[in-house]
C-alpha cells in the first residue's frame with residue numbers, strides 16, 4: 406500500500422508544491438496521467454512494449470497559494486453558474502440556462518481532475534468523508550485550503566481517508582461559504598491552470614457550441630486553447 410497523503414517529508418516546501426502533470430510517451434510525446442497508461446498506449450500505438458524505467462514523469466513546481474486560489478475561484482464560479490442556470494431556467498431563459506449549465510459542469514469536472522492530480526502528486530494533507538444533503542463527499546485539505554468532491558467522482562484509496570466509514574454530516578453547508586478568499590479573476594485562474602497544469606477548461610465542455618435562436622456560439626472561454 407502506498408499512501409498518497411503528503412507526509413511533509415517530501416521535497417515540497419510550504420510555499421511551493423511539486424505536481425506530477427503526467428507521463429509523456431518517449432516516442433510520440435502524448436501524456437497520460439499514470440505510468441501503466443503509457444505502457445498500454447505504447448503497446449497499442451507503437452506495437453511494442455516499453456520499459457517502465459523509460460517512462461519519466463513530468464513535474465512542475467508551483468506556488469502553493471497561486472494554485473489553491475485558482476481552484477478556489479473556479480469552484481466558486483461553478484457554484485455561481487449553477488445558481489444562474491436554476492434562475493434562468495425558472496424565468497424561461499432556457500438557452501441561457503443551458504449555457505450556464507454547460508460551463509458549470511465543465512468547471513466542476515476540471516476541479517475534480519485537478520484534485521485527482523494533486524492527490525496522485527502527494528500534495529493533499531488529509532482527506533475526510535462528509536455528508537451534505539444526503540450525498541457523500543471527500544473533503545481534501547491542503548494547508549488552510551479545503552475542497553469537496555463527490556465520492557463517486559474520484560477514486561481514492563480509502564486507507565488515505567481519516568473517517569472512511571463514519572462521514573461527518575454538514576447542515577446548511579453552502580450558506581456558510583459566502584466569504585471570498587481571493588480577488589483573482591476566473592480568467593486569471595483558468596489561464597494559470599492551462600499554463601501550469603496543461604488543463605484547458607474548454608476540453609471539459611459537454612458541447613462546444615450552443616444554439617441561440619438561429620445563431621450558434623462557442624460555449625467555452627475564448628481566451629483558452
Ligand SMILES: [Zn+2]
Nearest residue numbers: 430432433434
Ligand atoms: Zn506514443
